[in-house]
Amino acid sequence: MKKTFLALVLSGAIIGCNSQTADSPSTTQSQTQVSESQNPKQLAQQVFQSYFEESMALSPVYATFVGMNEYNDKFNAPISEASLAQNLALEQKYLDNINAIDESQLSGQDLLSYQIFKRDRELAIKGYDFPSHLIPLNQMYGIHNMYATLGSGQSAQPFNTYLDYQNFISRTDGFAAYMDSVIVAMREGMEQGVVLPRPIVDKILPQLSVHVVKDAKDSVFYGPVTMLDDNSELTDEQKQQVTEQYRTMIMDVLVPTYDKFYQFIESEYLPKARESVGLSALPNGKAWYEYQIETNTTLPLTANELHDFGQQEVARILEEMNKVKAQVGFNGDLPAFFTFLQEDEQFYWDNEQDVIDAYMAVKDDINQRLPKLFEVFPKADYEVRAVEAFRAASSAGASYQSPAPDGSRPGIFYINTHNLKAQPKFILETLSIHEASPGHHFQITIQQEVKDLPMFRKFGGYTVFSEGWALYAESLGKELGLFTDPYQWYGRLSDEQLRAMRLVVDTGLHAFGWTREQAIDFMAKNSSLAMSDIEAEVERYIAIPGQALAYKTGQRAIRDMRNKAQQQLGDDFDVRKFHTQVLIDGALPMPILEEKIMAWVETQK
Template identity: 85%
Template sequence: MKKTFLALALVTALAGCNNATQDTHANKEAQASKDAQVSAVASPQQQAQALFQSYFEESMALSPVYATFVGMNEYNDKFSAPISEESLAQSLALEQKYLDKINAIDESALTGQDLLSYQIFKRDRELEIKGYDFPSYLIPLNQMYGIHNMYATLGSGQSAQPFNTYLDYQNFISRTDGFSAYMDSVIVAMREGMEKGVVLPTPIVEKILPQLSVHVVKDAKDSVFYGPVTMLSDNSELSDEQKQQVTEQYQDMILNTLVPTYDKFYQFIETEYLPKARASVGLSELPDGKAWYEYQIETNTTLPLTAEELHEFGQQEVARILAEMNKVKAQVEFDGDLKAFFKFLQEDEQFYWDSEEEVVAAYMDIKDDINQRLPKLFEVFPKADYEVRAVEAFRAASSAGASYQSPAPDGSRPGIFYINTHNLKAQPNFILETLSIHEASPGHHFQITIQQEVKDLPMFRKFGGYTVFSEGWALYAESLGKELGLFSDPYQWYGRLSDEQLRAMRLVVDTGLHAFGWTREQAIDFMAQNSSLAMSDIEAEVERYISIPGQALAYKTGQRAIRDLRNQAQAELGEKFDVRKFHTQVLIDGALPMPILEKKIMAWVATQK
């Protein structure tokens, strides 16, 4: 996965519920003043720039946890308002207000970045408003992206929430009260979903239960939320008296707020919700599900694609990659058919790590090798570094094999490449090179960090993104491996094929589940027949596609779009084509919807001529 990058992806589970904090009278007056300033400026360029900033600030007020991830620490004590008709209406009103405002600006008067931002902003507001036709708030969490997991990561002391000063600790205590109230509203929303027949499938609900029970502890020291307390001994900012006070406060917060919150939700899921969970798994099985899935395709690919087109594309790619895998089998002189080769790769001890520490160390070692090769294909590089960490135990069982969390915008925290060591059989060493490329450099870390570091981008672009761009870029980056001098070992090349095969199978399985009535078992069998993935990995992948329809379609569609643009640019420019400059053009304006990226690249090609 996550594809999607972890920090933003996790918070998306919260922001996607369209929740909102309550405007105070002072906030409304301040916003009215800003609106007046926007309308008073003279030029369309100034109006647009002021509008983008105003929208970003208002949206951060409605999603304060997201604000923490992008470095706006004034929101560190706040949590999104509980799910309600009022908060949903407020969030929708924000989108409509800014769509009206952007439509009032003369697009023909804009050029360059201002025009690009205008087109992106307008498109996004229209798509967000369209999304309110579907009741996603009735299923606000799942085993992959859930506020119950995200908040534990946030409160562990190893994420975006700062725990340096006395105020930092008090902020999280205040935020926890908001989290508890929000979780109560999740129960209300999910009960409404039960009444309307909009519920999660049974296997997904079953995966949520252990994610909740792990936080129901008797001793506060056994909680992941106690992590910041263990950091106090090395903290010189707090006095001994403050440290003692914080320790007592956190013990009280854990045992009297967090444990009851998680236990209450666990009891609700186990006794009320699970018996009402559905046997079907496809989004099309829900009310208006066909249109809902079409919206998910549009949202995740930014392209006018149908389920039928994607399903066929996936099947073609699966067949092509199987043929390439057969070539590797012949190259290593394996005696047997492809199915036997898969079994050999799954079972032979030479392909597997002995410990979590060995896995993390191997990915740190390959980091330096890859970084030295990058100037061959790139001329812009991220300033922030990244580190490799194992996925935390409390969420590892249902997490993707790897994921990425972006660095702090101010440089105080590096990017994090998370590797899931829950099942070492799901982390074969032959994916070492391709997985590092995808999650770190020149994949997610490279693209996302450059986007954050580009000067003068509006904040909504600097910290926004599109799955089709970020995941498409990361998969395209994998395809650069041989150009970088990697994949010389045939098994590492097989790892690249295995990774691409996973993305090709996603096209078939995601559309199969949500458009063509496939069962969970049918999807699992398809992936088992066409890959060497561990069964535990396959089950987690299939359940991921069940939970977040359409997201898995972004990888191959984005890769194809970027590769097609490169081929087209190279064909038109001939000897004038410079792959480093092409990559700069793809990366330097941040994530873009694919149609807008195409217009941008074609305009660049024209200038190169």
């Protein structure tokens, strides 16, 4: 979930809304007019850069994450018809601009960028057919959680200078205004029958109440104040002033904002929350889910195809699990083996610090093995942290946050230690591969570090690519000399089984009318996951339809490309060079990646 954390938070919760103090695109210098006299390559690059600059002006919070600190005092504009229209107009303008360029005059990276950019604008415009702004947050991804992480002092928002602290105070006023607009939008959703399912709403309430504190020092937003003692940039007078300002900001702005939203959710919204859980139950829900499939997989797949593929993979992986059961000499059937894995204390950590220490140790082991399969490596490092307590109860088991583009902040591999029974020791190797190296940390950081990529590609992404790559990376474990312990190999199978079950459950919930209970029963029957983990997973699929489909479809696509390349090149196939080709151009839609890989194969012949 890493890279995905920021991408989903921003695309689902806050991109698409800003006019507050940021320059309006209509007045910036980044207006792009297509002229036939200009060089197509230069014009395309101008279009890409202008789009990125204008989109950052509309999404200043995202701009902070990509290192554009001039926006650190601004927040995205409240949700409104005007802000939605402004964003749609931006997409249409740049689609018109890119269509005016002769594609046949482009090649190499410029052609790749053209194809990606055009596809993205078309898909973004299509998305405005669906009222996602009426359900702008959920328990997994939402501005209510993201802003708390941002303001904790442990994320992208800098807290080094006096101006940094003032910037966040200004940004918080924008956050409060935005949250008011969320209430307005969700009330409109109540009128139109576009509301969140009840189990999702239940999970949001404690995420809000934790920020309604009686003492500012108890707030996660007080974190930057605790950092002042070690800060040499501020004078003592400034430190005292900032401390008072933050107490006022927390108690007079943030606490009332969270409390107001809590009261709205509890008293108004929860009674109107729907009992159905699938996207297809909403108005135009079938088409909406088909759009989610297209967005998350970038492939022409149907719910039926994905459901069947998932069922086949679940059955195959169960057979592999039976082989592990036999290998370790367990007497009993597979369900009994699952129970053994869930209950035996040898498979679980004693405390949070032991979990962090174990993942730091396996990090070093994996890093030493990577040159066997890779020839390009990220420059930035990553660190391992526990998920913050205020969001741990409804967060995924693990996630990844990319490093600062300038290298000032490492990547972060988050481990959820809220329930240690959901973090068994046997997933140690596979989870580290997936979230860190050579999974998300490798892919996302290399993408940020590649020179000359247009900014929209450097900081953009596709769930099917990032999650498909991370799951494919897990499949490299044995080639790297890992998974020699049969229980660690079981952990790999358990992780892949989770992704296979996602195909079945996500389509079941959103296309075939499954209930929350049906989905939970299916996952409990086919895995050794802790029940708390299963419930959190199912509620995640309910909250973000289609995202869970990306893992196995992306893995299958990348593996198929490798198999084709290996078949055609034979002894000349070099897996390290193949991995370079997959990673070196950043995230690509699967059809474009396949075209690129097959073209590379021809050059290798």
